Amino acid sequence: MRKTFFSQFLRKVRRFYLAYFHGNYVEKSVASERKGECRRCGLCCELLFKCPFLGRDSQQLPYCRIYGDLRPGSCRNYPFDRIDSEVETCGFKFT
Numbered sequence: 001m002r003k004t005f006f007s008q009f010l011r012k013v014r015r016f017y018l019a020y021f022h023g024n025y026v027e028k029s030v031a032s033e034r035k036g037e038c039r040r041c042g043l044c045c046e047l048l049f050k051c052p053f054l055g056r057d058s059q060q061l062p063y064c065r066i067y068g069d070l071r072p073g074s075c076r077n078y079p080f081d082r083i084d085s086e087v088e089t090c091g092f093k094f095t
């Protein structure tokens with residue numbers, strides 16, 4: 001899919017909606033269809049806009065300043081499914 005500002009905005013809205021209103025769908029999709037692991041590229045934290053909680057350590061690797069209970073559900077489980085997966089270099093893939 002072509003990445004325009006509008007398409008990224010729609011995916012952000014979808015991600016928020018699924019994270020907060022369809023948690024069961026997200027859990028099932030992640031558990032049954034998602035393979036791989038996070039490579040800490042940090043690109044999912046810069047979709048549409050750079051997250052204000054995105055930090056960089058001394059080696060310039062990204063980290064979340066609110067990692068843990070405060071981290072929003074829409075970030076915690078990225079990517080939820082194939083549609084949500086928009087970072088081409090992400091370590092997670094869907095079967």
Ligand code: SF4
Nearest residue numbers: 038039042044090091
């Ligand atoms: S885009 Fe994928 S690999 Fe990169 S930080 Fe996000 S979850 Fe991890």
